[in-house]
Amino acid sequence: MKAVGLIVEYNPFHNGHAFHLQASKEAANADVVIAVMSGNFLQRGEPALVSKWYRTQMALQNGVDLVFELPYHFAVQKAETFASGAVSILDAAGCESLCFGSESGDISAFLQTISFLQEKQGFFNENIKRHMATGISYPKAISLAYQGLSGAEKFLNLAKPNNILGFQYIKAILEQNSKLEPLTIARKHADYHDEHFASETIASATSIRKAIFSEEMESANIGQYVPEPTNRLLQQYKREYGGFHCWERYWDLLQYQLVTTNLEELKEIYEMEEGLENRLMAAALSSTNFQEYMQRIKTKRYTWTRLQRLSVHVLTNTKKTEMKSMPQKAAYLRLLGMTETGKEYLNKRKKQFNLPIVAKLSAFKEEEIIQDIKAARIYAMAFPKKIRTQMLLQEFKQPPIFVQK
Amino acid sequence: MKAVGLIVEYNPFHNGHAFHLQASKEAANADVVIAVMSGNFLQRGEPALVSKWYRTQMALQNGVDLVFELPYHFAVQKAETFASGAVSILDAAGCESLCFGSESGDISAFLQTISFLQEKQGFFNENIKRHMATGISYPKAISLAYQGLSGAEKFLNLAKPNNILGFQYIKAILEQNSKLEPLTIARKHADYHDEHFASETIASATSIRKAIFSEEMESANIGQYVPEPTNRLLQQYKREYGGFHCWERYWDLLQYQLVTTNLEELKEIYEMEEGLENRLMAAALSSTNFQEYMQRIKTKRYTWTRLQRLSVHVLTNTKKTEMKSMPQKAAYLRLLGMTETGKEYLNKRKKQFNLPIVAKLSAFKEEEIIQDIKAARIYAMAFPKKIRTQMLLQEFKQPPIFVQK
Numbered sequence: 056m057k058a059v060g061l062i063v064e065y066n067p068f069h070n071g072h073a074f075h076l077q078a079s080k081e082a083a084n085a086d087v088v089i090a091v092m093s094g095n096f097l098q099r100g101e102p103a104l105v106s107k108w109y110r111t112q113m114a115l116q117n118g119v120d121l122v123f124e125l126p127y128h129f130a131v132q133k134a135e136t137f138a139s140g141a142v143s144i145l146d147a148a149g150c151e152s153l154c155f156g157s158e159s160g161d162i163s164a165f166l167q168t169i170s171f172l173q174e175k176q177g178f179f180n181e182n183i184k185r186h187m188a189t190g191i192s193y194p195k196a197i198s199l200a201y202q203g204l205s206g207a208e209k210f211l212n213l214a215k216p217n218n219i220l221g222f223q224y225i226k227a228i229l230e231q232n233s234k235l236e237p238l239t240i241a242r243k244h245a246d247y248h249d250e251h252f253a254s255e256t257i258a259s260a261t262s263i264r265k266a267i268f269s270e271e272m273e274s275a276n277i278g279q280y281v282p283e284p285t286n287r288l289l290q291q292y293k294r295e296y297g298g299f300h301c302w303e304r305y306w307d308l309l310q311y312q313l314v315t316t317n318l319e320e321l322k323e324i325y326e327m328e329e330g331l332e333n334r335l336m337a338a339a340l341s342s343t344n345f346q347e348y349m350q351r352i353k354t355k356r357y358t359w360t361r362l363q364r365l366s367v368h369v370l371t372n373t374k375k376t377e378m379k380s381m382p383q384k385a386a387y388l389r390l391l392g393m394t395e396t397g398k399e400y401l402n403k404r405k406k407q408f409n410l411p412i413v414a415k416l417s418a419f420k421e422e423e424i425i426q427d428i429k430a431a432r433i434y435a436m437a438f439p440k441k442i443r444t445q446m447l448l449q450e451f452k453q454p455p456i457f458v459q460k
Numbered sequence: 461m462k463a464v465g466l467i468v469e470y471n472p473f474h475n476g477h478a479f480h481l482q483a484s485k486e487a488a489n490a491d492v493v494i495a496v497m498s499g500n501f502l503q504r505g506e507p508a509l510v511s512k513w514y515r516t517q518m519a520l521q522n523g524v525d526l527v528f529e530l531p532y533h534f535a536v537q538k539a540e541t542f543a544s545g546a547v548s549i550l551d552a553a554g555c556e557s558l559c560f561g562s563e564s565g566d567i568s569a570f571l572q573t574i575s576f577l578q579e580k581q582g583f584f585n586e587n588i589k590r591h592m593a594t595g596i597s598y599p600k601a602i603s604l605a606y607q608g609l610s611g612a613e614k615f616l617n618l619a620k621p622n623n624i625l626g627f628q629y630i631k632a633i634l635e636q637n638s639k640l641e642p643l644t645i646a647r648k649h650a651d652y653h654d655e656h657f658a659s660e661t662i663a664s665a666t667s668i669r670k671a672i673f674s675e676e677m678e679s680a681n682i683g684q685y686v687p688e689p690t691n692r693l694l695q696q697y698k699r700e701y702g703g704f705h706c707w708e709r710y711w712d713l714l715q716y717q718l719v720t721t722n723l724e725e726l727k728e729i730y731e732m733e734e735g736l737e738n739r740l741m742a743a744a745l746s747s748t749n750f751q752e753y754m755q756r757i758k759t760k761r762y763t764w765t766r767l768q769r770l771s772v773h774v775l776t777n778t779k780k781t782e783m784k785s786m787p788q789k790a791a792y793l794r795l796l797g798m799t800e801t802g803k804e805y806l807n808k809r810k811k812q813f814n815l816p817i818v819a820k821l822s823a824f825k826e827e828e829i830i831q832d833i834k835a836a837r838i839y840a841m842a843f844p845k846k847i848r849t850q851m852l853l854q855e856f857k858q859p860p861i862f863v864q865k
Contacts, residue, residue, distance in 0.1 A: 308712075311841050314834070447746075
């Protein structure tokens with residue numbers, strides 16, 4: 056059985072994802088689709104719209120065969136670390152290829168860009184430093200440094216978010232000496248950050264989330280952009296939990312955490328740099344919601360995403376020391392769900408895996424998984440009191456989701 | 461000008477307090493009444509019904525002339541530490557006497573009991589140890605050890621809560637070589653913990669709070685037990701902030717704090733002993749409200765009050781190391797409010813005070829006052845978002861309250 060790996064967040068699973076999934080399966084000539092998926096908190100520093108268990112169901116009902124969780128310490132991270140963790144999981148799960156969506160759609164462009172940058176590494180790093188010194192953000196500095204290299208225009212456009220991610224995936228494959236074959240599919244119609252619907256059937260997750268929150272989830276509005284299982288599961292989630300997750304639902308807790316923690320302790324939070332703790336504390340004291348707080352802490356130096364990730368680390372009380380002790384590659388495969396095909400694949404192949412499969416948490420007690428447990432518990436804090444208690448315990452009780460089809 | 465000192469919480473100020481205030485003024489033949497009052501969190505480990513600023517107004521409109529705050533690190537403490545901090549403040553503020561309410565009402569009984577216990581100290585301490593070994597709580601062990609001393613029946617009944625407090629006040633006066641003359645007034649009608657109204661006009665603060673929460677503050681119900689200013693200020697507080705403070709309003713935050721903090725860190729919280737952190741964490745995960753949580757953590761060894769205080773320290777993230785570094789006696793006099801008489805007294809006497817008066821926080825930056833600021837901010841977290849921000853900043857902006865009369 057041949058497996059293709061995908062790196063996903065499915066927030067939520069939409070028609071663009073369905074297209075990418077099918078195209079990847081064909082391009083890789085694969086029998087099995089394996090997804091490594093961020094847990095309850097995402098790479099951009101946000102709580103996911105619905106829990107990882109519901110997003111796993113969406114994935115399985117839409118064609119994915121196996122879902123593994125990307126641990127918190129890889130998921131809520133800059134592209135490089137995110138990519139490194141995800142690649143190590145797909146590799147350990149026996150995938151033969153990794154297929155990602157990109158604006159470019161041309162795998163040779165990625166490989167050539169990597170060679171080009173290796174040649175120009177000295178100039179490149181110097182350029183980055185020079186741009187950083189002007190007070191701009193790190194991603195912006197990278198982008199400008201790259202554009203400043205003579206000849207760069209012939210290679211990948213690294214101003215595009217999915218090109219950047221793909222670039223990091225391939226770098227991770229090379230660095231880890233992974234046997235994963237990199238493949239890419241050109242993204243259709245919607246740009247990653249688009250807030251407006253741009254096509255009849257394909258829309259970005261950002262625009263779908265926007266519609267969900269602004270329309271109070273009138274299903275008709277997003278029905279044309281998501282497969283039927285997504286729509287049904289979103290409705291079900293709303294009925295069961297009374298709503299969806301967004302930063303505003305965690306504002307009270309974030310504000311409380313900032314107000315309660317001494318400045319000296321805040322300094323120890325992962326990614327807290329250059330006196331940001333003073334800025335965050337002052338904003339917490341004077342803001343009445345998360346948007347206002349973000350506007351207050353925003354600077355030229357730090358991207359919105361970087362500051363949102365920092366705020367997730369504050370919310371989860373994640374320390375620099377904790378993150379320092381984390382391995383560069385995944386240490387386990389946390390199985391969130393499988394189809395019959397996925398199960399068959401696991402039974403055939405798992406003996407060759409070089410990482411343990413964690414199906415039930417109670418059987419596994421590693422420090423790094425404690426971070427995922429904590430993240431899941433904090434994610435549950437957005438629920439009403441009664442449902443919350445049930446969710447707080449779920450992380451230990453929930454077996455992997457099984458979808459028969 | 462002769463000043464009598466009172467140690468109070470006024471949660472809220474009721475007719476019993478008014479009686480005690482007048483009787484104390486007469487007994488001490490005083491011109492000025494000075495109260496040292498717990499801030500937003502109280503000795504029994506609870507948030508005060510209304511803020512310290514409103515309770516200060518109640519005090520001033522009901523006959524107190526000067527209100528100083530008892531800092532958090534003295535207020536949320538066992539009787540001994542509470543007494544020690546309060547006595548040091550009244551002494552520093554130039555009071556000639558301290559007048560407390562007690563079940564006994566006989567000051568010589570207190571003094572005799574102290575001598576009696578000094579004589580029997582060896583037996584007494586041994587008795588306490590022996591009782592503690594059976595797994596009961598410390599206050600219970602003290603009470604039994606005391607009753608076990610032959611001759612104790614002739615002295616003070618130390619099973620009564622106000623006798624215990626008074627006993628500690630006098631012990632503190634002796635230990636600090638204070639010139640405060642101890643006076644006591646017999647309490648009228650209501651026992652400290654009474655939950656039901658026992659008289660036409662005098663009721664315990666406990667029963668008044670119970671009525672306030674159960675009747676959703678129909679003022680008519682408590683009007684006969686509190687002076688007019690209290691009733692008016694309670695109504696005003698409700699209009700302004702939408703309700704009163706109780707533990708349930710902080711449950712989400714306490715639960716979040718417990719769930720977010722690693723067990724190793726929880727161990728560092730002040731008063732966390734003998735693996736209590738595991739008990740608190742387990743209760744936080746499975747309880748849907750504060751009452752349920754308290755029921756779960758309750759043991760024979762720890763009193764309800766002790767566990768509530770511990771929970772306040774969790775809520776405020778107060779560490780063992782912080783508390784260890786705190787002085788045994790107050791380091792400043794935080795002025796919350798004054799009448800014209802109080803102002804006159806201050807003007808005449810403050811040069812002789814051996815502690816600085818803190819009227820505006822911005823002029824004072826001691827580590828210990830940071831704890832009070834934090835407590836005030838966390839107290840504000842029970843308010844709706846908009847009011848909360850205003851309250852979060854109040855601690856720095858609010859000048860002492862001045863009542864002209």
